[in-house]
Amino acid sequence: MALNLLAFGAVFSSFAAAAPNALVSRQAPASNCTTNSFTIPSWLVQEFKTGASDASFAIQNRATGSSTTLTCKAGSGPGWSCSSSDTTLQVSLDIKDKKAGVEVKQSWSCNDRNPASPIAFAAAGSVSIPLTCEGTACKSSNPVDLVRGSLTTPFAITPEYAEGPPGHSQAGCSAVSEKPQWALNTIIFLNETGDGAGAVATQSIQFQVKNLANGYVAGCLNYFDDSADEVVLNCGGGIDLTRRNRYSVTTRTTFNPRSWAFTITETWYCDDVSAAQPVAYTGTGTTTLPLKCTASLGRTACEADSVPVSGSVTSRTALTPYSIEDPLPAADGCTISSVVSPAWTISNFEIVSSPALGGGHDHGGQTPSAPSTPATVGFNIKLNTQTNTFDYPVFVTNKGGAPTASGKDGDKEGWWPCTFGTGEQPLTPRSCKFAYEEGEKVLKVDADWVCVDLDAGSP
Numbered sequence: 001m002a003l004n005l006l007a008f009g010a011v012f013s014s015f016a017a018a019a020p021n022a023l024v025s026r027q028a029p030a031s032n033c034t035t036n037s038f039t040i041p042s043w044l045v046q047e048f049k050t051g052a053s054d055a056s057f058a059i060q061n062r063a064t065g066s067s068t069t070l071t072c073k074a075g076s077g078p079g080w081s082c083s084s085s086d087t088t089l090q091v092s093l094d095i096k097d098k099k100a101g102v103e104v105k106q107s108w109s110c111n112d113r114n115p116a117s118p119i120a121f122a123a124a125g126s127v128s129i130p131l132t133c134e135g136t137a138c139k140s141s142n143p144v145d146l147v148r149g150s151l152t153t154p155f156a157i158t159p160e161y162a163e164g165p166p167g168h169s170q171a172g173c174s175a176v177s178e179k180p181q182w183a184l185n186t187i188i189f190l191n192e193t194g195d196g197a198g199a200v201a202t203q204s205i206q207f208q209v210k211n212l213a214n215g216y217v218a219g220c221l222n223y224f225d226d227s228a229d230e231v232v233l234n235c236g237g238g239i240d241l242t243r244r245n246r247y248s249v250t251t252r253t254t255f256n257p258r259s260w261a262f263t264i265t266e267t268w269y270c271d272d273v274s275a276a277q278p279v280a281y282t283g284t285g286t287t288t289l290p291l292k293c294t295a296s297l298g299r300t301a302c303e304a305d306s307v308p309v310s311g312s313v314t315s316r317t318a319l320t321p322y323s324i325e326d327p328l329p330a331a332d333g334c335t336i337s338s339v340v341s342p343a344w345t346i347s348n349f350e351i352v353s354s355p356a357l358g359g360g361h362d363h364g365g366q367t368p369s370a371p372s373t374p375a376t377v378g379f380n381i382k383l384n385t386q387t388n389t390f391d392y393p394v395f396v397t398n399k400g401g402a403p404t405a406s407g408k409d410g411d412k413e414g415w416w417p418c419t420f421g422t423g424e425q426p427l428t429p430r431s432c433k434f435a436y437e438e439g440e441k442v443l444k445v446d447a448d449w450v451c452v453d454l455d456a457g458s459p
């Protein structure tokens with residue numbers, strides 16, 4: 001995506017003009033419509049049913065929340081023809097081998113950000129729905145089906161979904177979770193009593209704990225005081241580089257240094273049976289650690305490995321269908337800011353008046369027709385957005401560049417290409433030019449930039 005800042009106003013109003021008024025007035029402002037359109041452009045297919053020659057179902061847009069009922073008739077060819085009262089929606093259906101192929105295309109608009117100029121969206125996607133049949137009557141095998149889409153308007157974007165918490169779709173996740181089991185490994189309990197002189201007395205316990213339902217391994221470590229009765233360890237693991245996951249596994253364990261009693265309480269997630277029915281499990285387990293100790297002067301080391309822990313489920317919560325891989329709604333990034341409110345943040349603006357490069361307008365005795373030599377101007381520029389992956393400003397200057405003869409909008413002052421630091425190849429802005437009027441202290445910027453935050457594959 002490359003947008004020209006000055007041209008943006010025009011592009012933006014054409015989005016608004018493209019949205020039919022009827023559509024705009026019919027839609028209640030759905031909360032987060034804009035964010036959801038960019039991050040999860042998709043539909044839910046509900047109540048999917050077919051007979052020998054007719055089918056019916058509802059399509060719900062997950063960004064606007066609006067739902068439409070469709071009825072379809074089998075034609076003479078392979079495709080079925082579907083109709084609804086919603087002219088923004090085009091759906092095609094093809095049924096064979098107990099699978100229904102559904103293709104969805106829709107245009108919609110969101111007015112949650114700026115009611116006066118709604119943002120127009122269009123997206124397309126498809127899904128294959130597994131069918132369960134009795135005679136000629138079939139219905140979806142899932143309680144609800146998800147159609148993930150790719151945006152075509154305002155930009156071609158196929159958003160990345162999150163990975164979801166570790167092992168959520170591992171085969172057997174739900175079944176094993178019903179009787180939770182963990183394996184403790186590399187357990188090391190150290191009791192260093194010190195030597196009364198230099199060495200300090202410390203106690204520590206560490207281990208790794210693997211949940212057999214999802215294969216998730218957490219590492220736990222804590223230091224404690226010899227008077228402690230119960231040591232609480234919060235455990236961590238599974239690096240989440242994207243930080244876009246809606247759910248994450250949490251692990252809390254306790255260890256009693258006198259009795260060696262151990263407990264674990266963990267919350268984890270499974271959607272291996274059906275992504276339409278994700279479940280959050282919380283389970284606990286207890287055991288007494290079979291530690292083997294070796295004592296040497298001032299130090300006792302106790303160890304054990306491969307210790308099984310069986311437990312039970314304390315809570316089972318059904319989550320929103322397909323929510324496991326939905327990204328967490330985040331603050332506006334590059335793409336959304338660029339559409340909703342494109343703006344730059346300028347900092348450290350400086351005018352360097354060097355004699356060699358000119359010091360302003362006030363050199364008497366120069367040829368009147370020659371343009372006044374401007375000062376060397378420099379500043380930091382950064383796209384104004386809430387989460388900037390490339391969150392550093394770019395320093396630009398006109399030093400070393402030559403001004404173009406005329407700027408935009410019939411401006412008289414020269415427009416200078418932005419010169420970036422040596423070797424710098426920024427994305428926001430990717431290139432720019434600017435004009436600075438010393439007399440009126442007006443800075444104008446004309447920039448091109450690139451956003452890769454939603455779909456690195458199509459900037």
Ligand SMILES: *[C@@H]1O[C@H](CO)[C@@H](O)[C@H](O)[C@H]1NC(C)=O
Pocket residue numbers: 191192193203226257258300
């Ligand atoms: C650590 O070792 C000291 C000395 O042997 C002993 O008195 C103390 O009870 C031990 N602490 C634990 C937690 O086992």
Ligand SMILES: *[C@@H]1O[C@H](CO)[C@@H](O)[C@H](O)[C@H]1NC(C)=O
Pocket residue numbers: 031032035329330331332
């Ligand atoms: C809407 O988005 C904001 C972040 O922009 C988020 O904090 C909030 O939870 C979202 N609301 C819903 C209902 O998803």
